[in-house]
Amino acid sequence: MSEKLKFPPDIILTNLYTRFTETAFRKAGGVQKSKMTARYEDKLLCYMFTLCLMLDAFRVDPDSLSEDLAVTTNKVYSIFRTLGCKIEGLNKSEKEALGINGAQSKLVKRAVLNVPLVLPEPKKRKYDR
Known part of the structure; x- marks a missing residue:
């Protein structure tokens, strides 16, 4: 990992390992x-x-992020929804800024975080009794 990140300080690597990996010990040694x-x-x-x-x-x-990170679009949408975002189409000013017409604009989506923040409700499970 150090080589891929172009040799960052040890404290950064330590924190990355601590926050984003699980540690396992091999029995032998x-x-x-x-x-x-x-x-x-x-x-x-x-x-x-x-x-x-x-x-x-x-x-x-989210579409450009999914391409850059090689993650499926559905997974990216799901994570943005978990963060409280809504997946919406472009507004009028964004369409003009990008120079996109009506048919193309329906294909482009944005993850938008609105205020006040409303988190999704947890899914309710049916328990067998």
Whole structure:
């Protein structure tokens, strides 16, 4: 990981390992091994998407993020919804700024974080009795 990140300070690597990996020990020799599970991958994506929202005035193009990160569009939409965003079409000023006509604008979506923040309700499960 150090080589991929172009040798950042040790404190950054330590914090990345602590926050986004699970640690397991091998029985023979007690060697420590870190592994990024699906849960921690989603956690990292949530952190990244939150930063994207903050940098982009709380309106982000999830399609370009899914292409850049090689993640499915549905997963990106799901994570943005978990963060409290709504997936909406472009508004009039965005259509003009991008030079997109009516037919093309229906294909482009934005993840928008509105105020006041409304988080999605947790799914209710049916329990067998």
